[in-house]
Amino acid sequence: MTVPLFDSVPGFDQPIAVLKHCHDKIRKQLTTLQNLLAYLPQQGNTTESQQAAKAVLQYFNQAAHLHHDDEEQDLMPMLQASATGADADLLATLVPGILADHQRMDQAWSTLRPQLDAIAAGASTALSVDGVNAYVDAYHAHMGKEESQLATMARRLFSAQQMEQLGAAMQRRRGIAPEDAAAPAAGAVPLPGPVHDAATLAAMRTDYLHSSLSEADVLADPVAQFQKWFDEALKAQVSEPNAMSLSTVSPEGKPSSRIVLIKQFDEQGFTWYTNYNSDKGQQLAQNPQAALLFFWRELERQVRIEGTVVKTSAAESDEYFNVRPLLSRLSAIASQQSAPIASRAQLEANYETVAAVAGETPARPAHWGGYRLRPERIEFWQGRRSRFHDRIVFVRGADGQWSMERLQP
Known part of the structure; x- marks a missing residue:
């Protein structure tokens, strides 16, 4: 069996795999955070501890928020629009809990971030043991819930067109032009930078794929x-x-x-x-x-x-x-x-x-x-x-x- 030299990175034609890859990167940063917690009392504020703090800050200040937006603004609304029966009932209880998790983790991060800022600046070695452990435990439980329930439901319910739509939304959120993505999603034209010409504006469009509306669907009132x-x-x-x-x-x-x-x-x-x-x-x-x-x-x-x-x-x-x-x-x-x-x-x-x-x-x-x-x-x-x-x-x-x-x- 051939072992790949590098971890394979899924393209946006596989949006659920991209979300799982984000979880894997979150897990690595959580490990770095735990290692930093153990390192500081023994080694103090060194170049290595500053670099570790900067890496954690960079990820959770930016990429983690994009990931949460992927879920809140696209994945979960698309699931709710597609789900029926037992799936819809599960989402009715699951989604509010996931949104509450995001808020709790944002609040926990707002406490940890100033501590990490001070460590990254070489000004402190203080890092809350309880704060780090609670943050790490909450994230691990949260990701397990999403992977076992949301991701599996999305793979089962979403059509190829819906997967394209989700991948395109995730690309646009990151400002990735279609030609830069592993597999361009249909209808997505993210902006590579400031828009100054009519041709770029004319090319901006998103295909709508969620639903349809027929006369039979509409109530008389x-x-x-x-x-x-x-x-x-x-x-x-x-x-x-x-x-x-x-x-x-x-x-x-x-x-x-x-x-x-x-x-x-x-x-x-x-x-x-x-x-x-x-x-x-x-x-x-x-x-x-x-x-x-x-x-x-x-x-x-x-x-x-x-x-x-x-x-x-x-x-x-x-x-x-x-x-x-x-x-x-x-x-x-x-x-x-x-x-x-x-x-x-x-x-x-x-x-x-x-x-x-x-x-x-x-x-x-x-x-x-x-x-x-x-x-x-x-x-x-x-x-x-x-x-x-x-x-x-x-x-x-x-x-x-x-x-x-x-x-x-």
Whole structure:
């Protein structure tokens, strides 16, 4: 049997193998960390200990975070979108635990990192025995769980196209151009550096492979369909699924957009809260027509909602204002949103003035409250391969009833 001279490094055409290879590198760095723990009391802060500290720092400050992003932003959402039955039930319990593991390890690393920084700089020999052992044990248990459950499920469930999609996402995250990768993933065009020419921009595209949307898939009520997709976004751990782009138009006909957070949706409409005197508030006072856009990248979905905006009742605004965190309520009182101010220091001074007199239960200011967009048009967009997307739109008629039709991509 021929023994290879070097460890084989899998290409991004084998994304699950790449993730396992990352685990192997993590294990090596954990071993270095444990060796450093034993070395320092005996040998002190030497060139060797500084190099070891730098190696551990370099890996866990950079590569480990990329690996966690691979899992959180791509692997687990893709699994949740593909899994059914017992697999879906397992993920429902497994994924929150893995995300919690990542947070705990990040917190543990934030304690170890300053110690390693000081060792790498030649300024200290202090390294927490309990901190290192807890970090190492947690990582080993975490990786074992991922390899025995997540990786095996992905190999069983993912199609060749999904493996390509996962590998392409991992390449883009690392800024690797397709020609530099072991096996280019279809549809991935990562940026090698700053983009200055139209040809490079034109070449940027990602094929969407997650799902499809047919008329038979869509519920008859578009608000119920939105609820279904919103629940799926929550289940897939989409980053800020409640974030939406709000577009308004000035009296001069100039559009503007910003991100706001939805706080409620039902048959009456889609509700958010803000300062009535802000730019968007003044624009809505002149022209109550507006549009909302949700984009859930992990599921390759977007929802466009258009309609007329009205203010919520004072009672509704009071109710929501009073359940906000106290500091957020004080900020709403102190800030004249969208108005110029001389400096951050002045902004902070305004806040301190309000905080000094407001007490624990400040009243909602008259300039702050809710808006509700009453939808007249709702479009559901599901990304598909080769830009041949699915688009299903609902339009409310004069009688209040919804009609549905498919639009060409």
